[in-house]
Amino acid sequence: MKRKTAIILRYVILVLGAIIMLMPFLWMLSTSLKTQPETVKIPPIWIPKHLMFSNYVNALKEAPFLRYFINSVFVTTVTTAGQLLTSILAAFAFSRLNFYGKNILFVIFLGTMMVPGEMLIIPNFVTLSQLHLVNTYGALIIPWLASFFTVFTLRQTFQSVPDQIYYAAKIDGASDWHYLWHVLVPISKSTITAVTVLQVIGSWNAFMWPLIVTNTENLRTLPVGLQAFTSDAGTNYALLMAASTFVIIPMVILYVFLQKYIIAGISKTGLKG
Amino acid sequence: MLNEKPTLKSTGKALLYLLPMLIITITFNIYPILKSFIMSFYTKYDFFRDIVSQYGFDNFKFLFSDPDFHIAVKNTLIFVIGVVPLTVIISLAIALLLNRITWLSGLFRTVYFLPFVTSTVAIAQVWHWIYNGDYGLLNYFLSFFGVNAISWLESPHYAMLALIIMSVWKNLGFNIVLFLVGLNNINERYYQAAKIDGANTWHQFTNVTVPLLSPITFLVSVNGVIGSFKVFDEIFALFNGTPGPSKSALTIVYYLYQKFYTEWKYGIAAASGVVLFFMILLVTVFQLWYSKRHVHY
Numbered sequence: 001m002k003r004k005t006a007i008i009l010r011y012v013i014l015v016l017g018a019i020i021m022l023m024p025f026l027w028m029l030s031t032s033l034k035t036q037p038e039t040v041k042i043p044p045i046w047i048p049k050h051l052m053f054s055n056y057v058n059a060l061k062e063a064p065f066l067r068y069f070i071n072s073v074f075v076t077t078v079t080t081a082g083q084l085l086t087s088i089l090a091a092f093a094f095s096r097l098n099f100y101g102k103n104i105l106f107v108i109f110l111g112t113m114m115v116p117g118e119m120l121i122i123p124n125f126v127t128l129s130q131l132h133l134v135n136t137y138g139a140l141i142i143p144w145l146a147s148f149f150t151v152f153t154l155r156q157t158f159q160s161v162p163d164q165i166y167y168a169a170k171i172d173g174a175s176d177w178h179y180l181w182h183v184l185v186p187i188s189k190s191t192i193t194a195v196t197v198l199q200v201i202g203s204w205n206a207f208m209w210p211l212i213v214t215n216t217e218n219l220r221t222l223p224v225g226l227q228a229f230t231s232d233a234g235t236n237y238a239l240l241m242a243a244s245t246f247v248i249i250p251m252v253i254l255y256v257f258l259q260k261y262i263i264a265g266i267s268k269t270g271l272k273g
Numbered sequence: 274m275l276n277e278k279p280t281l282k283s284t285g286k287a288l289l290y291l292l293p294m295l296i297i298t299i300t301f302n303i304y305p306i307l308k309s310f311i312m313s314f315y316t317k318y319d320f321f322r323d324i325v326s327q328y329g330f331d332n333f334k335f336l337f338s339d340p341d342f343h344i345a346v347k348n349t350l351i352f353v354i355g356v357v358p359l360t361v362i363i364s365l366a367i368a369l370l371l372n373r374i375t376w377l378s379g380l381f382r383t384v385y386f387l388p389f390v391t392s393t394v395a396i397a398q399v400w401h402w403i404y405n406g407d408y409g410l411l412n413y414f415l416s417f418f419g420v421n422a423i424s425w426l427e428s429p430h431y432a433m434l435a436l437i438i439m440s441v442w443k444n445l446g447f448n449i450v451l452f453l454v455g456l457n458n459i460n461e462r463y464y465q466a467a468k469i470d471g472a473n474t475w476h477q478f479t480n481v482t483v484p485l486l487s488p489i490t491f492l493v494s495v496n497g498v499i500g501s502f503k504v505f506d507e508i509f510a511l512f513n514g515t516p517g518p519s520k521s522a523l524t525i526v527y528y529l530y531q532k533f534y535t536e537w538k539y540g541i542a543a544a545s546g547v548v549l550f551f552m553i554l555l556v557t558v559f560q561l562w563y564s565k566r567h568v569h570y
Contacts, residue, residue: 010370011377017367018384021442025387027410028399040408090294098279099287112302114557116503118526119546122533123305123312126320146297176286205392207506212534223394230398230513237402244395255390259383262390266447267454 028248032056032241039237055242062232062239064217065246068225075140075210075221076203080196082145088192090146091154092180096166109148121212128213139213140221144203150195153269157191158184194265197258204251222247309550312543320539332544342545344520345528348433352504352524355437357497360444361490367445368452369482382453386446393443397510400439401426426512429521436522440507444500448493455489456482488564495560499553505530525549 026046031039032055034048060066093099094106124143125134133139161184169179185192207223214220220228226247233240255262312318317327336342367385371378388396403410404425412422425435463481472480505526508516516523516531525545533542 007374010374014367014370014374014381018381021384021387021445023410024396024399024403024442025391027403028395031399031402042408042413044408044410044413086294086297089290093287093290097283097287097290099284100279101284102279102287105291108303109298112298112306114553115302115306116499116546116549116553118503118505118529119309119543119550120302120305121529122539122543122546123308124301125533126308126323126539127300127305129320130323142297143301146294146301148294148298148302151294201390205394207392207394207509208530211509212530223392226392226398227394227510227514240398241402244398247395248391251390251392252387255387256383259386263382263386263450266450 028241028245031237032245034238036236036238052238055238056246059229059233059239059243059246063225063229063243065222065225065229065243067218068220068222069246071137071140071218071220072204072222075137076200078137078141079144079203080199082141083147083150083199084192084196086146087150087154087195088180088185090151091158092176092184094151094155095158096176109151113148113152118208121209125212134213135215135219137219140210140219143209147199149269150199153195154188154191157188161187190261190264191268193258194261194268197254197261198265198269200254201251201262309543309546312539313547315540315543318540320537332540335541336544336548341520341523342528345523345525345545346548348520348522349502349504349524351433352437352440353498353501355433356440356444356501357494359437359441360448360497361494363441364445364448364493365452365486365490368449368456369478371449372453372456382449385449388443389446393506394510396443397439397507400435401511401513404435427518429517429519432512432517432521436504436507436511436517439511440501440504443507444497448497451489451493452486455486459485491560491564495556498556502526502549502553502556525552 030046030048033051033053034045034055035050035052038045038048094102128134128139128143131138133142165183165187166179169183174182205223206221207227210221210224211227214224217225217228226243229243230240233243313332314328314330315325316329316331318325371381374381406412406422406424406427409425411425412420415423423431425431459482463485464477467477467481503526504524508522508524508527509530512518512522516527525548529542529545529549532538532545
């Protein structure tokens with residue numbers, strides 16, 4: 001009997017917690033489908049009388065959210081693909097090749113990982129303006145084409161692949177290049193998927209950097225565009241919530257399908273500190 | 274191959290593999306670290322033509338006498354003290370509960386983790402609405418307990434609390450996942466041994482779980498402190514591009530942003546970045562020192 005009470009108590013607490021966690025999302029969705037008078041009703045209405053899908057259409061009309069969406073997709077795709085490519089190549093060098101200065105270079109990079117990125121914004125902005133790249137896609141993409149964090153994670157995975165596989169490939173006449181792309185990368189598929197998904201989420205949600213390096217509407221990504229929209233929307237919360245839902249939906253879908261990899265990625269990389 | 278000595282040939286080959294990563298990281302990670310330190314000593318600077326006519330300690334002197342910077346440091350510390358212990362305690366409690374159920378545990382984990390994958394800016398909009406003084410959901414719930422309407426985002430007394438609540442909510446899932454990994458790594462035999470010795474659930478928790486989980490708890494806390502030092506997006510989005518009412522949510526990174534982006538005082542902004550760097554360095558050094566001595570592995 002006591003055991004049963006304990007189990008029930010656990011579920012009660014977890015369900016209450018889950019309700020608190022989900023409430024903002026449900027409130028966002030619910031408000032996004034209301035008429036404006038319904039949004040300010042007290043007591044609050046959870047299920048609107050008529051589902052106002054037109055709020056979504058109107059929000060997309062009031063600000064160029066489709067343009068922001070395309071920008072976000074483009075920047076996220078190029079950044080993630082580029083970062084993956086540079087990181088796979090570098091991780092291979094760190095895990096398989098011997099070269100002068102390997103350890104020093106590795107220690108320097110580990111050291112740079114603890115430097116707050118916010119500190120680098122000012123000199124990077126100056127560099128980009130000297131290259132005439134401020135307010136271009138280049139500014140949104142180029143600084144993020146390499147990440148030592150990704151290199152570090154991939155190196156750990158590459159190193160865990162047994163040496164014998166490498167020598168077997170060599171005996172079969174495979175070059176290092178061939179071994180990397182046809183053996184090592186396929187073996188490390190799950191880690192690569194994990195870092196890819198985490199990078200996609202990071203790029204999609206990035207705010208401070210795109211806010212600083214873009215100043216025209218055409219170049220805004222979704223988070224920056226949404227922030228700008230808050231002043232246009234004013235107190236029209238139905239519209240604002242529709243726009244916010246539009247921004248988070250792609251990542252929620254990605255999360256639902258690739259949850260396994262995201263959690264595995266966090267478990268693996270989060271613990272290295 | 275692996276144990277061979279490096280040669281010029283192998284170094285050249287490795288360099289080709291490293292080159293794309295090196296070009297980017299040297300330009301946008303290594304060089305700007307050095308440049309930040311140098312810029313913090315620029316006192317007369319023409320950024321358009323990149324001409325520095327005077328160096329000195331004036332930027333740091335300015336920071337130490339600027340009341341706004343004092344507010345920023347104080348608020349950052351309040352934010353850290355508000356967010357980190359709450360997040361650690363709540364996420365540990367939820368991880369412990371999740372670890373002891375089987376039915377629906379995956380679903381719960383999915384729900385708790387959801388805020389982590391969603392845009393801070395988008396999520397802050399709904400919190401902005403929840404915190405609304407007149408029509409907000411939070412005041413509505415509080416009215417059941419006889420609490421009078423609070424203007425969460427307009428009152429300097431409540432703005433920081435509002436920011437902390439939202440941040441704890443957003444960070445929980447990430448820490449729950451780390452705690453779950455830690456709990457899974459504890460060998461079941463320790464619990465069996467404790468049971469044989471007659472330990473009840475509470476004693477198992479204090480004598481097995483807590484010490485064996487201490488590396489994770491420590492790591493989660495340190496990561497939380499470092500992450501909280503850098504808070505910016507949450508503030509910008511929650512307070513619509515202001516540092517809160519009467520600067521009540523002005524933090525170090527927000528201060529840096531203001532000096533750099535709105536006031537174009539690059540030297541002072543760089544100097545505040547250097548201060549942030551040393552605060553994080555201090556935490557990191559403490560982490561290394563402490564985990565060598567006190568954390569049970």
